[in-house]
Amino acid sequence: MKHRPVRPLCAVIALWMMLALAACGKDNSKNATPTATATPTVTGTPSNPLITETPAATPTEAPTEKSGDVVILFTSDIHCGIDKGFGYAGLWEIREYLKAQGDEVLLVDDGDNIQGEPIGTMTRGEALTELMNKMGYDAAIPGNHEFDYGMEQFLSLAKKASFPYVSCNFNYKGELVFSPFVIREVGGRTVAFVGVTTPNTIKDSTPAYFMDENKNYVYGFLQDETGEALYKAVQTATDAARAAGAEYVVVLGHLGNEAECAPWTYADVISHTDGIDVFLDGHSHDTDFVTMTNKSGGKVQRAAVGTKLSDIGWCRIAKDGSITTGRYTWTNEVSAAELLGLDNEMSKAVADAYDVLNDKLNEVVATTQVDLTISDPVAVDTNGKPVRMVRRAETNLGDLCADAYRLQSGADIGVCNGGGIRTSIAAGNITQKDILNVYPFGNYLCVVEVTGQQILDALEWGVSRVPDENGGFLQVSGLTYEIHSYIDSSCTADANGVFTGVTGERRVKNVKVGGEPIDPQKKYTLAGHNYMLLNLGDGFSMWSGAPVLQNCVKLDNQMLIDFISGSLGGVIGGEYGDLTGQGRIVIVEEKP
Numbered sequence: 001m002k003h004r005p006v007r008p009l010c011a012v013i014a015l016w017m018m019l020a021l022a023a024c025g026k027d028n029s030k031n032a033t034p035t036a037t038a039t040p041t042v043t044g045t046p047s048n049p050l051i052t053e054t055p056a057a058t059p060t061e062a063p064t065e066k067s068g069d070v071v072i073l074f075t076s077d078i079h080c081g082i083d084k085g086f087g088y089a090g091l092w093e094i095r096e097y098l099k100a101q102g103d104e105v106l107l108v109d110d111g112d113n114i115q116g117e118p119i120g121t122m123t124r125g126e127a128l129t130e131l132m133n134k135m136g137y138d139a140a141i142p143g144n145h146e147f148d149y150g151m152e153q154f155l156s157l158a159k160k161a162s163f164p165y166v167s168c169n170f171n172y173k174g175e176l177v178f179s180p181f182v183i184r185e186v187g188g189r190t191v192a193f194v195g196v197t198t199p200n201t202i203k204d205s206t207p208a209y210f211m212d213e214n215k216n217y218v219y220g221f222l223q224d225e226t227g228e229a230l231y232k233a234v235q236t237a238t239d240a241a242r243a244a245g246a247e248y249v250v251v252l253g254h255l256g257n258e259a260e261c262a263p264w265t266y267a268d269v270i271s272h273t274d275g276i277d278v279f280l281d282g283h284s285h286d287t288d289f290v291t292m293t294n295k296s297g298g299k300v301q302r303a304a305v306g307t308k309l310s311d312i313g314w315c316r317i318a319k320d321g322s323i324t325t326g327r328y329t330w331t332n333e334v335s336a337a338e339l340l341g342l343d344n345e346m347s348k349a350v351a352d353a354y355d356v357l358n359d360k361l362n363e364v365v366a367t368t369q370v371d372l373t374i375s376d377p378v379a380v381d382t383n384g385k386p387v388r389m390v391r392r393a394e395t396n397l398g399d400l401c402a403d404a405y406r407l408q409s410g411a412d413i414g415v416c417n418g419g420g421i422r423t424s425i426a427a428g429n430i431t432q433k434d435i436l437n438v439y440p441f442g443n444y445l446c447v448v449e450v451t452g453q454q455i456l457d458a459l460e461w462g463v464s465r466v467p468d469e470n471g472g473f474l475q476v477s478g479l480t481y482e483i484h485s486y487i488d489s490s491c492t493a494d495a496n497g498v499f500t501g502v503t504g505e506r507r508v509k510n511v512k513v514g515g516e517p518i519d520p521q522k523k524y525t526l527a528g529h530n531y532m533l534l535n536l537g538d539g540f541s542m543w544s545g546a547p548v549l550q551n552c553v554k555l556d557n558q559m560l561i562d563f564i565s566g567s568l569g570g571v572i573g574g575e576y577g578d579l580t581g582q583g584r585i586v587i588v589e590e591k592p
Helices: 009-022 087-100 126-135 151-160 228-243 266-271 336-340 345-361 396-409 432-438 452-462 556-566
Strands: 024-027 041-043 070-075 104-109 181-186 189-197 248-254 278-281 289-293 299-304 311-317 323-329 364-368 375-380 386-388 413-417 428-431 444-451 474-477 479-484 491-493 499-502 508-513 523-529 548-555 585-588
Touching: 070 087, 070 189, 087 104, 087 126, 087 311, 087 336, 087 345, 104 181, 104 189, 104 248, 126 151, 126 345, 181 228, 189 228, 228 248, 228 266, 248 266, 266 278, 266 289, 266 299, 278 311, 289 323, 299 311, 299 323, 345 432, 364 556, 396 413, 396 444, 396 474, 396 523, 396 548, 396 556, 413 452, 428 432, 432 556, 444 452, 444 556, 452 474, 452 499, 452 508, 452 523, 474 479, 548 556
Parallel strands: 070 104, 189 248, 248 278, 278 299, 413 523, 479 585
Antiparallel strands: 024 323, 041 181, 070 311, 181 189, 289 299, 311 323, 364 428, 375 386, 413 474, 444 523, 444 548, 479 508, 491 499
């Protein structure tokens, strides 16, 4: 761990000047008629014993001269990136800066906070919850990845949180698990935060976590095919918040803008509801700020702040009642805490959390002579960042991961989902941290016996969105196939996004196992992880009920280490030198 420098005065001044000058936003003012204020309360269904109602952290003493403005700071999709971008140390400074200007400040999170890096995996979210408590969040919502350590673990973490989780659609047998909204009174304003979590959560986490012991779904997110159930829940919560005295209704959403999330995107919800002032959104990692028309023709601002604390959002309710939204952006590769030498309560707390793990994380477990990537070797996006390819095409890291499943288990075929391979590894020494960054979910190696037809169905489902991304895109070992992308996918799915069949011509062709054409009737041994093979992860239902030959025998990160150190002698060499892989997956864009 690097020594924490004492924060010089010039660094503080530099950050404050940056915050004052670099914030970008949209001014969408409205005239607000103040209503009677209400006592701070958490409103929901208190008769449900599953609901966790916890007060917000005790606010620090504010400046004596008030600006009359209330600022809501919001984060989203941090994915354990507590020392990335602004980091929690930078977020702390931003809040202190605003308070020094006389603003009243609230802090909220839009989900996917506790998963994504080793510090989450190795503590099952505990360290992140403790840091959120220390940071003093006023409210948060569960994103789909809050459930990645299992339902029991997340509900345990929610009870340990010193802030309330809210969600108007997360339910257990039809009853809400958390309160649908929370009201905060600050600076003479009453602000309600309504929570809404993507109905894609069951598919995007581990479906088995939402079932009872008889494999029946008991937890849900109102994932009806029309979206009407979700719209009604948001409207009901909004109306209830107004009735409880809220002047302003702010939705904390984990819905996103991706086409696969329809009819549950933020745009779907806004256009089918009214009474919402601002929609602070997450899930799709975008940074779009837009103004939309709601069901009644009113204007609603929607804002999002990317991932890993590269951006921190703000929503300012001015003294005159007008509302503006914007974000602070950190574009440097070096974090704010490190570059500016920030030394505050959160920099210390983050450092202490990492100190506990660093000895193990920094242990060198292997070496690679080549870069291992999840991205296109050349292409970059509009922001100059590499274009992620592992969810729609073969990469050399995808080959390596699939090989580990097959060769560590002795199966005929190895598969892994592109969405489960999270980051690249640069040539050089490989540490425990590197491996955990690749595999942060804590999945287990499993082997099942399946037919060739089940494999064909799985491949078809995995390529259903090519050339767009799909977390269920399959990287493979012991198998080759072609994707004829000029053919439209005809895969079908149920309301939970789980595969139900193929109705038309298939895109996947020329499939070979061990160099021989696949036999739909033959049985093969298939290695992968429990998320996909046993728990319907990414909607893979085609091998449900298949005989389990090896059940959760080894953590995926340990399996990868064992494969590299054993089968490869501790060194990844030239056989994985082509960043686009070994030609196992061929994309045919035009009809031959």
